Amino acid sequence: MTATSQKNWTGDPAQLLRVGEGFRLHDVDPAATPGYEGGKSAAKADLADGAEQFDELQERLFAQSRLDDGAPSLLLVLQAMDSAGKGGIVRHVIGATDPQGVHLKAFKKPTPEELAHDFLWRIEREVPEAGYIGVFDRSHYEDVLIGRVRQLAPPDEIERRYEAIVDFEQRLTDRGVHIVKVMLHISSDEQKARLGERLERPDKHWKYNPGDVDERQLWPAYMDAYQTVFDRTSTANAPWFVVPANAKWYARLAVQALLLDALERIDPQWPAADFDVEAEKARLAAT
Amino acid sequence: MTATSQKNWTGDPAQLLRVGEGFRLHDVDPAATPGYEGGKSAAKADLADGAEQFDELQERLFAQSRLDDGAPSLLLVLQAMDSAGKGGIVRHVIGATDPQGVHLKAFKKPTPEELAHDFLWRIEREVPEAGYIGVFDRSHYEDVLIGRVRQLAPPDEIERRYEAIVDFEQRLTDRGVHIVKVMLHISSDEQKARLGERLERPDKHWKYNPGDVDERQLWPAYMDAYQTVFDRTSTANAPWFVVPANAKWYARLAVQALLLDALERIDPQWPAADFDVEAEKARLAAT
Numbered sequence: 001m002t003a004t005s006q007k008n009w010t011g012d013p014a015q016l017l018r019v020g021e022g023f024r025l026h027d028v029d030p031a032a033t034p035g036y037e038g039g040k041s042a043a044k045a046d047l048a049d050g051a052e053q054f055d056e057l058q059e060r061l062f063a064q065s066r067l068d069d070g071a072p073s074l075l076l077v078l079q080a081m082d083s084a085g086k087g088g089i090v091r092h093v094i095g096a097t098d099p100q101g102v103h104l105k106a107f108k109k110p111t112p113e114e115l116a117h118d119f120l121w122r123i124e125r126e127v128p129e130a131g132y133i134g135v136f137d138r139s140h141y142e143d144v145l146i147g148r149v150r151q152l153a154p155p156d157e158i159e160r161r162y163e164a165i166v167d168f169e170q171r172l173t174d175r176g177v178h179i180v181k182v183m184l185h186i187s188s189d190e191q192k193a194r195l196g197e198r199l200e201r202p203d204k205h206w207k208y209n210p211g212d213v214d215e216r217q218l219w220p221a222y223m224d225a226y227q228t229v230f231d232r233t234s235t236a237n238a239p240w241f242v243v244p245a246n247a248k249w250y251a252r253l254a255v256q257a258l259l260l261d262a263l264e265r266i267d268p269q270w271p272a273a274d275f276d277v278e279a280e281k282a283r284l285a286a287t
Numbered sequence: 288m289t290a291t292s293q294k295n296w297t298g299d300p301a302q303l304l305r306v307g308e309g310f311r312l313h314d315v316d317p318a319a320t321p322g323y324e325g326g327k328s329a330a331k332a333d334l335a336d337g338a339e340q341f342d343e344l345q346e347r348l349f350a351q352s353r354l355d356d357g358a359p360s361l362l363l364v365l366q367a368m369d370s371a372g373k374g375g376i377v378r379h380v381i382g383a384t385d386p387q388g389v390h391l392k393a394f395k396k397p398t399p400e401e402l403a404h405d406f407l408w409r410i411e412r413e414v415p416e417a418g419y420i421g422v423f424d425r426s427h428y429e430d431v432l433i434g435r436v437r438q439l440a441p442p443d444e445i446e447r448r449y450e451a452i453v454d455f456e457q458r459l460t461d462r463g464v465h466i467v468k469v470m471l472h473i474s475s476d477e478q479k480a481r482l483g484e485r486l487e488r489p490d491k492h493w494k495y496n497p498g499d500v501d502e503r504q505l506w507p508a509y510m511d512a513y514q515t516v517f518d519r520t521s522t523a524n525a526p527w528f529v530v531p532a533n534a535k536w537y538a539r540l541a542v543q544a545l546l547l548d549a550l551e552r553i554d555p556q557w558p559a560a561d562f563d564v565e566a567e568k569a570r571l572a573a574t
Contacts, residue, residue: 063493091385098378099386100393100424137387192571199568205560206350213570273492281486283500284479 008042011035013254014261019230019240025223030187031246036253043249050256051096057260058133060268062101065131067271072176073128074262076255077136079145080184081222082212083194084245085252086137089184093256094135103128106137119143119161120168127177133259134177140165141181144229149221162232169238178262179238182255183226184245188219295329298322300541301548306517306527312510315529317474320537330536337543338383344547345420347555349388352418354558359463360415361549363542364423366432367471368509369499370481371532372539373424376471380543381422390415393424406430406448407455414464420546421464427452428468431516436508449519456525465549466525469542470513471532475506 016034038046065071076094078086094102105126114122120140128134144161147153153161169179186194195216198208215222234240241258245251303321325333352358363381365373381389392413401409407427415421431452435445456466473481482503485495502509521527528545532538 063490066493087385087387090387095382095384095386097382098374099382099389099391100374100377102386104386106387192574195571196568199564199571202560203350203557205564206353206558208560208562208567210562210567210570213567213574216571216574270490271493273489273495275495275497277486277492280495280497280500281483283497284482284486284503287479287500287503 008038008046009035009257010037012261013257014241017241017243017254017258019234019242023230023234023242025185025227025230025242028185028242028244030185030190030244032244033247033250034244034254036250040247040249043253047092047249047253047256050253050260051093053260054093054256054263055097057263057266057268058097058101060270061133061263061266062098062131064268064271065129067274069130070176071130072178072266072268073130073132073134074178074259074266075128075134075136075172075180076259077139077141077179077181078184079139079141079182079226080245081186081191081219082209082215083191083198084184084186085248086184088248089182089252089255090135090137092252093259094133097133101132103132103134104137105135107139107142118164119147120164123168127172130176140168141229141233145222145225146215148225148228149218162228165233166235166238169233169235173237178266180258180262181234181238181240182258183230183240183242184251185242186245188216190246191216295325295333296322296544297324299548300544301528304528304530304541304545306521306529310517310521310529312472312514312517312529315472315531317472317477317531318533319531320534321531321541323537323540327534327536330540334379334536334540334543337540337547338380340547341380341543341550342384344550344555345384345388347557348420348550348553349385349418351555351558352416354561356417357463358417359465359553359555360417360419360421361465361546361553362415362421362423362459362467363546364426364428364466364468365471366426366428366469366513367532368473368478368506369496369502370478370485371471371473372535373471375535376469376539376542377422377424379539380546381420384420388419390419390421391424392422394426394429405451406434407451410455414459417463427455428516428520432509432512433502435512435515436505449515452520453522453525456520456522460524465553467545467549468521468525468527469545470517470527470529471538472529473532475503477533478503 011034013035061074078089080086090104110122123140126134144158148158172179195208195212198204230240243251243254298321300322348361365376367373377391397409410427431445431448434440459466482495482499485491517527530538530541
């Protein structure tokens with residue numbers, strides 16, 4: 001049973017959420033739950049079921065790579081406005097599987113060393129090796145999002161980056177990295193409520209950054225920058241998915257479904273032994 | 288409530304399992320469950336309870352470090368003979384918390400680059416930063432375990448390493464890294480059964496390595512090398528704990544209890560805001 005064959009899904013999120021021809025971010029309702037008819041409590045049970053499938057597929061993916069350096073890997077790219085729930089995805093979706101098979105990287109403001117290189121230099125170093133599930137919490141897309149909105153590079157450099165990204169992701173695909181790019185989409189009002197909660201609760205103060213309000217004031221410019229990202233970089237081999245994220249439970253379930261879909265297409269298999277099983281049984285028995 | 292105050296613990300594992308003066312590995316029964324009176328199913332419930340405490344303490348530890356580069360971190364060093372269950376500890380104990388606060392490193396056979404440096408060079412680079420829980424799956428102790436048994440370095444170099452390790456760990460402690468060193472102790476018969484199972488099941492073949500039987504044949508030499516490690520490197524600031532591991536459920540519960548004990552001694556606190564909360568509420572409200 002695949003995640004999306006569960007009874008509460010009435011449509012395939014890998015189709016419904018995919019950024020295709022003519023996609024307009026402006027038309028996406030951040031409060032919607034496309035393709036899912038269950039509510040929050042049904043989603044909890046479905047997430048738990050999905051976690052078991054995810055865990056088994058992860059183990060197979062990892063196992064398959066142990067004897068084959070060229071085996072596939074999976075890369076989840078997460079982008080979003082602040083407080084949209086990237087951390088919750090990592091914790092509740094990715095956290096459901098063996099951390100030994102996960103390569104997680106949170107990209108922060110570039111260091112001087114990173115800035116001295118091409119913007120993809122620090123990204124390339126974190127691409128998951130064969131068998132791993134990689135997660136980018138922010139990514140090279142920051143360089144055409146905040147990079148564009150804040151004019152951190154000249155316009156022609158920003159322009160150059162879209163194509164550089166498409167080429168880069170094609171190279172990754174060619175060597176077996178399956179890429180799933182997700183934008184978690186919340187409304188401006190929802191962000192306001194979430195930032196407000198961080199200010200109300202002393203145990204959440206550490207998650208609050210005054211800079212978040214500065215970026216918030218540029219909301220329309222960010223939405224435009226995302227639209228351009230989708231127009232320029234949603235490709236057949238590395239598509240974007242826009243996941244409505246006002247309902248955290250929906251966003252988690254949908255991202256899990258997208259990962260399960262990718263893993264099922266990879267269809268990883270237990271590798272055959274590269275030793276003589278019967279001979280090893282005899283050696284072991286003799287000890 | 289601390290983990291060890293739960294009703295099924297009759298003694299404190301941080302005391303019972305600690306390597307102290309006069310410790311003899313030979314006297315430890317790998318099938319025992321020191322200090323725990325519940326059985327396998329009680330342990331499952333206790334592990335789930337402990338996971339909640341672990342998760343909250345991890346979040347506090349992480350939060351505390353966000354405004355303080357000198358905040359403490361926690362390092363779990365795992366050593367064991369093959370198939371003793373290191374992977375299960377990572378998956379079921381460490382995997383219960385947010386992967387974003389965990390730094391996991393599995394040390395393999397050193398690369399030529401690593402061999403060109405002092406044996407602690409590759410270790411130092413993986414020490415957890417402030418706020419992180421680090422896990423070493425194998426460690427610098429390999430250099431005095433397989434290093435000694437297989438004579439991978441001259442005797443005087445092996446000899447030098449014990450003191451170098453003690454000095455190194457003292458330096459880490461001094462800068463706020465709390466170190467918990469665990470040897471998972473299984474019996475030779477238990478290992479034989481586990482390796483046998485890997486050979487029986489095609490979905491476990493990838494976990495089997497013919498070299499495991501080679502090492503197995505040197506069991507007494509490894510036990511001697513462990514005893515020397517305990518004699519030379521179990522210090523007040525970085526003690527060893529020997530955890531009987533024939534019962535996987537006990538080993539997981541005990542390692543969780545050791546980590547909870549260390550975290551409770553760190554006693555991490557939510558950090559105070561480094562911004563004016565009321566002013567930020569006003570700024571947010573104005574957006």
